[in-house]
Amino acid sequence: MTFDYIVDPTEPERAGRASTKFKGVLKELGVSPKVIRALSIAMYEGEINMVIHANGGNIHCEVDADKIRVIMKDSGPGIPELDKAMKPGWSTASTQARELGFGAGMGLPNIKKWSDNLVVETEVGVGTTLTMEFNLT
């Protein structure tokens, strides 16, 4: 079964809605609390990133018997130095975003930490797609 959400950048105060909605779905399906917690943290982080860095985007979630896949796709600026972005503390966030307390450089490392598998596809000027997977077994 699949679930799709749109992350609207014009309403940053609503960021996190998709994560909370999908979390509700997983609870209804009886997914284990451990997986739900890990997925919520990773997906929320990704959703916030989409709003701060990438002008929103789409989230596509697939639930299979053994695995949950969350694909977060944006048409933002892309990540120029992916190796660095995967290390804690490095950030491309604008001064404005940093003034709001975002862009501490923990986004991608945090997502990697909480997901069982993370693939980042990015191209400068085109956008970024994060594919995170969570094992159910």
Place this chain on the structure above:
Amino acid sequence: MGFTSVSLLKDRCVGCTTCVQRCPTEAIRVRGGKAHIQTDYCIDCGMCMRVCKHGAKVSETADLDAILSSDYKLKVALPPPSMYSQFEENRNINRLLTALKKIGFDEVFGVARGAEVITRETIRFIEENPPVNGPWISSACPAVVRLVATRFPSLIENILPLISPMETAARMARKYFTAQGYKDEEIGIFFITPCPAKTTEVLYPRMVEKSAVTNTVSMQDVYFKIRPFIHKMEDAEIETLQLESVEGVSWAHIGGESQGLGRPDCLAVDGIDNVIKVLDDLENGKIEQIDFLEANACTGGCLGGPLQIENPFNAYTRMKKVLRRNEHPHFRTDVLEADYSGISVMAEKEVEEAPSIQLSPDFQEALRMMERRDDLYERLPHLDCGACGAPNCYAFAQDVVRGKLVEEDCIIMLKDTLRYQKMEAQAKDQE
């Protein structure tokens, strides 16, 4: 299996959907013209009692007069500190406690004294067990504990594994009075409850095997019974019964519990909707660097309990006066300094996950039900009118796939069906 101590006065219920729509866990449905609580979902927060315009929702507590004339050789009242904020001109805790004895209790033991013990134990526990994955969540509000179990099972591991101040005070009282020569079964301990959740905690405990509290009596019942005594009592009649200091009494209002811990990284939240929001953020990893969460289902904390008389804001103003007055209190030192060693305040069992939110225990079946639910939901009017007895169209769709309702229970869907049948019949006539 769920349990709730909120019950319905059938004669008063008119079958409107006020409580259905306001219940924070969507636990209520109107069926056959009356409101029914689905106990698996109910967290005993008492919202339905507050919003019912017909007074049809009540909290089941023991009958006060029956308790006072019962066979227990020693009847002990356990007043919560929030009780001290309910009376207008009075600021002397000993006067209120003496009034409890005037109406027929043999002894009193302030729950706030138990709270002080829990404060000390919480400090020790957090020092020995620094939080790893999110903060420790206070276990003092049973409605919040139940909320975590039903809606936020991933946070169960964060619930502080200590018993409540009420349970602690009851155990201390039992120990003290058995040492005075009473047999355990001769002692009846009665908590004066500000909310239904505390009654459920006593009758259906989730963190201990068996509660040391015998039963609960309602704050409202006690209020009207002791009020005349409080007013007419001469100063000379006042006994020295107080055990608690400012620290314990502060637990009555939101923020008081964390204040006592003396830690900078505490978060205090009150009001059930706010609590849900904070728990949701916590689950998303959005709240960081907090090591203790004090969460109370009622606005203002226990001062806002549905069985209190005063509104929580006025009660808080009074509470501050009580706290000021108590800078030089008279304590009952024999009880205070007795030996309470051997009383354990550790939780005896882990809070169980209540899987009520699951559509089916079978994952594949749950997926199929979800598809059917979402498909039906798309076809519903999205008016959230409540005429079907469910709080909104989404819950209606849920009830249909769970087999509790059929599509035609939606009057809009039924109207469309009838219109279609009529058109078909007309078409046939024209043939």
